Amino acid sequence: MCRAMIRSVGAGEIFALDAHASYRCRHSGACCTAGWTIPVEPRLLPLLSSTWLQPDEQGTCPQYDCASGLCGLHCSGGEAMLPESCHHFPRRALIDSRGTSVALSHFCPTAASLLLVNDRPLAVVSMPEAFPASRAYDGLDARGAWPPLLRPDALFDDESYGCWERYLVGAISTSPVGVHETLLNVAATAEQLRKWHIERGTLVDWTNDVLKQRSAPGEAVRHRYARFSGVEAYRRVVDAVPPTLDAPSPPDDLDQIEAQWVVPFWAAHERLALKYVAAKAFASWTAYQSRDIRTQIAELFTTAAVLRVECARTCAAAAAPLDRARLIEAVRRSDLLLMHLVDRDALLPWLRQAEQDDDAR
Numbered sequence: 001m002c003r004a005m006i007r008s009v010g011a012g013e014i015f016a017l018d019a020h021a022s023y024r025c026r027h028s029g030a031c032c033t034a035g036w037t038i039p040v041e042p043r044l045l046p047l048l049s050s051t052w053l054q055p056d057e058q059g060t061c062p063q064y065d066c067a068s069g070l071c072g073l074h075c076s077g078g079e080a081m082l083p084e085s086c087h088h089f090p091r092r093a094l095i096d097s098r099g100t101s102v103a104l105s106h107f108c109p110t111a112a113s114l115l116l117v118n119d120r121p122l123a124v125v126s127m128p129e130a131f132p133a134s135r136a137y138d139g140l141d142a143r144g145a146w147p148p149l150l151r152p153d154a155l156f157d158d159e160s161y162g163c164w165e166r167y168l169v170g171a172i173s174t175s176p177v178g179v180h181e182t183l184l185n186v187a188a189t190a191e192q193l194r195k196w197h198i199e200r201g202t203l204v205d206w207t208n209d210v211l212k213q214r215s216a217p218g219e220a221v222r223h224r225y226a227r228f229s230g231v232e233a234y235r236r237v238v239d240a241v242p243p244t245l246d247a248p249s250p251p252d253d254l255d256q257i258e259a260q261w262v263v264p265f266w267a268a269h270e271r272l273a274l275k276y277v278a279a280k281a282f283a284s285w286t287a288y289q290s291r292d293i294r295t296q297i298a299e300l301f302t303t304a305a306v307l308r309v310e311c312a313r314t315c316a317a318a319a320a321p322l323d324r325a326r327l328i329e330a331v332r333r334s335d336l337l338l339m340h341l342v343d344r345d346a347l348l349p350w351l352r353q354a355e356q357d358d359d360a361r
Contacts, residue, residue, distance in 0.1 A: 013099030014131045017169070017282055019115045019275070020104050021128035027069045028109040030332075031089050035059030038085050047073075053083065084138070091131070092339065093139030094283040096147075098158050100139070101283035102131045106276070106335040112328045115279055119271035122173040122278050124166050140285045148287035150203070151194045152355070160207040164193070164293070167211045168281035172274055172300075179273050179304045180229065187225055187297045188215035194293065224294070224354055228301035234309040237302060237337060240347035248337060250309050251316055261315035262308070265322040272324070276331050277304050285344070290352055298354035307334045 038053040038061065045051070053061055063072040073081045080087075090108035094101045101124075104111035127133070147156045156164065168186065175182035192215050196206045227233065231250050241247035251257055266273075280303045286296050310330040315322055 012095075012133065014127050014133055015099055015101040015124055015283075016128045016131050017103070017115075017279055018123045018125045018128075019117075019120075019279070020102075020111060021125055021130055023104060023111060023114060023130040026110045029064060029066070029069050030107065030109050031086070032061045032064035032071060033059050033066075034107075034336075036061075036085075038083050040083055044073075044081075044083060047081075088138040091137060091139075092283070093137035094142065094285060094288075095137065095139055096142040096145075096158075096288075098162060100137050102137060102139075103279070103283040105339045106279070106331045107333075107340060109328070109332060112331045112335075115275055116272045116324065116328050116331065119275065122169050122275055122282075124169060124282060139283075140288060142288045145288065148293070149291050150196065150293060152291045154194075154196065154203075157203060160204040161287070163204065163207045163211060165282065165284070165287075168296075168300075169278050171211075172278035172281060175274055178270055179277060180301075182274060183225070183277070183297065183301050183304060184217035184221060185215065186300070187221045187294075188217040189213075190293050190297055191215070191221060225298060225301050227353065228298045228351070229305050231305070231309060233302050233305035236350055237306055237342060237347065240343050240350070241337070241341045242343050242346075245341050247341060248310075248313065248333070251313060254309065254312055257312045257316045258308075261321050262311050266311075269322060269324065269327050272327055273304070273307060276307060276334070280338075286348070286351070289344070289348060290355070292352075292355040294354040295348075295351050298351045302351065303334070303338065306337060307331065310334045310337075 033055075035055050036059075037055065040048050040051050040053060053063060055061055060066065061071070064070075065072060071082070071086070073083075073086075090105035090111050092103050092105060094103070106112040106115060131137075147158060148161050150156050150160075167189075171186060171189075172182055175185070177185070189210065192210045192213070193207060196203055200206050231254055234250055238247045238249060277300055281296070281300060284296055284299075286299050287293075290296065307330060310333040311322055311327065314326045314330045314333065318326060320326065
């Protein structure tokens with residue numbers, strides 16, 4: 001298990017998804033009107049005279065000017081004047097011995113739009129302009145911790161894990177089949193990868209060889225991940241939201257909504273849905289917080305399940321069919337739930353059930 005902590009650190013070499021490489025705040029105001037209570041650091045107390053920025057009844061930060069779409073603190077003192085929470089959003093980093101991998105929360109409309117502006121495959125890039133090494137990044141600091149576990153009795157090394165991460169991003173975002181079948185194929189590859197033993201040579205050579213092959217999912221793979229699909233998976237995610245927060249819920253008439261507004265239009269947007277799921281494989285905290293790559297796969301299935309329900313919720317709210325704009329909104333809602341509402345410590349034990357051999361027989 002990773003013995004890591006959350007902290008803000010200097011970056012070193014920076015990695016990001018190419019779709020996010022040009023990120024820059026476009027002042028949509030989504031984070032400023034989300035109803036979030038923002039902690040104020042001691043350096044800002046003389047200016048704000050409060051330890052918290054409390055939103056109003058509409059969920060708007062007192063420093064946000066709705067007319068201009070700008071933050072008063074940002075306008076008067078620049079980005080350095082922002083509270084730490086605002087300074088880092090929507091960035092979420094994984095810091096390990098390879099460098100700093102910067103992912104974005106797609107609750108940010110700009111991040112979601114950049115990801116889904118086209119259906120081109122994703123790739124991991126180094127030192128993108130949007131994320132300078134001179135900036136501090138807040139995230140999971142895994143430096144000095146064990147590398148991610150391939151399985152409970154085998155560790156990745158940096159090179160082999162990097163190959164696995166890039167494979168997930170590329171294989172999912174370029175897949176010619178649907179989301180569910182894509183994830184089954186990736187899960188089958190994971191099972192092959194887990195078969196490594198020292199007698200088979202170096203792990204990096206084994207990883208490169210396995211990732212070049214196509215593995216067909218058998219019944220055991222389908223059974224293992226069945227619990228992480230569909231509306232029941234969505235409900236398990238919602239159950240991990242603390243009771244003090246407003247959790248979403250699936251519509252009572254979900255099947256009817258799907259049949260009317262989602263299913264007939266899903267194929268036209270499935271490439272974009274694959275990009276979203278692929279993006280969640282990058283800079284994965286779960287890789288360091290689990291004992292097996294099966295948990296990573298379970299999280300991707302769960303991400304797909306959440307997105308599908310959020311598509312239905314979004315279309316139902318608009319009383320209109322799925323299109324690109326509503327898919328972007330569903331992606332935003334998905335990351336709001338998965339990245340900002342869910343208690344990860346409550347969700348991870350359920351995701352780790354994918355590691356159990358007995359349940360998959």
